[in-house]
Amino acid sequence: MTNFNSQNYLKHISLDCVIFGFHENQLKVLLLQMKYSKEWSLPGGFVKNEESFEEAAKRVLQERTGLNNIFLQQFCVFSDPQRSKFNPAVKDLQESGTDPNLEWFSQRFISAGFYALVDFEKVHPLPDFFSDHCEWKALEEIEDLMMDHRKILNKALETLRLQLSYQPIGFNLLPEKFTMPELQKLYETILDKGLDRRNFQRKILSWKILNKLDERKKGGAYKAPYLYEFHLENYNKALKEGFSGSW
């Protein structure tokens, strides 16, 4: 295996990223397809000797999407002793002859799950050493994933939905300028339920984290909706404080 020296990485420790994007009214996840087994997998990686988990996750994200400065969040650690059995990477290495890194990939790994929210349009998907495809998949079309990656994905989605109820994070999935109907579609998709247009707008605006622009979104049919952008200062404040719970 090229360019990989297991000496540089912490043993037993890995991370997997659930990278969410929003496109054509669908919530999508960036997946890799393994070269030999053809199984689908979450983008993942390992932690260097002098790196934090967060730094490692940023690195993985940068490598697979080309993006920096992404909304990224640790959400759970997966440590079932059996989870690393049947790692297709091991088979792939066996197929390609004896590899000095076979032992490394045969380890038991404890993996931290990170989820990322990105602007779909900005991503340039790039496969890694073990994969020949890196693609967006709509949630509905995702079938089996390798190892426990389905479980990781489910937990990420659960966390995303929960977090959406006390932080205004969904916006990270949209471009800098977006319309209210786009934002609503996004929320409806993530939450998997319809929302009232007028009540939605009132609620979002009450957070005071958006600037309404004079511009309208051109090109679409029918009446052109206004564009909005972040009021960055208020947005960051809202992120920190969250929407106070019921106490």
Add this chain to the structure above:
Amino acid sequence: MTNFNSQNYLKHISLDCVIFGFHENQLKVLLLQMKYSKEWSLPGGFVKNEESFEEAAKRVLQERTGLNNIFLQQFCVFSDPQRSKFNPAVKDLQESGTDPNLEWFSQRFISAGFYALVDFEKVHPLPDFFSDHCEWKALEEIEDLMMDHRKILNKALETLRLQLSYQPIGFNLLPEKFTMPELQKLYETILDKGLDRRNFQRKILSWKILNKLDERKKGGAYKAPYLYEFHLENYNKALKEGFSGSW
């Protein structure tokens, strides 16, 4: 060091437990005092080769408190590459002469934080190899903790408060039978704010997770308050479903 064989544990990986208890209207945390450095520390441990993080945390909890079946939850991973510098355990081992495990404790550790909610009265605190005291400390009296344990504690507290707003978890800090004023004091302490007695009761009862008993709490001065216990079935349902957010 007695009874410790580093061969049995996963390298680089540790866990720290923030064990919360409630006593005399104070939120308390179980801490250990290191033998040599006298620094205070969270109870922690390592993950065995064939163990999950959760199993390891249960083991640590059992060893320090004598309790099984505790509310226990992973909340964050701490992976700063510098966090394991200045580990007092290393100094302690050096003090006590050359120890075969010195190398193990000198490693860089990535630590998963767990928090536990326990019935104060049921705990029998027991120090570990590196500590000579294991004690409950009220939050206010906790000063410096070793390494990044203060950060871990703060994050645990933050998570606890957040989780309290969408799950009825506080109850785990009380005995099987408890009164409404006791529960209210608990919530007030965790949230660090006063609550209206009547509104509090109405809200809690609306969750329908309590059985009001005919019994009253004897012994206290003034009017004896009713005792309550869990409606276990409804409680577990509420835990799973959470209090739906605002969507």
Add this chain to the structure above:
DNA sequence: TCAAAAGTGTTTGGTTTACACCCATGA
């Protein structure tokens, strides 16, 4: 000129908050 989408406002009902009275108990 009509259908589809977007902008905006009002009514209604439920939830939360604020507040008051009576009861039980031990000093």
Add this chain to the structure above:
DNA sequence: TCATGGGTGTAAACCAAACACTTTTGA
């Protein structure tokens, strides 16, 4: 008998849900 805390009810304020009309645009 009185101070203290506990049990319970109600009115007001607020917020969320339901709903309707007007405007813009391309076909």
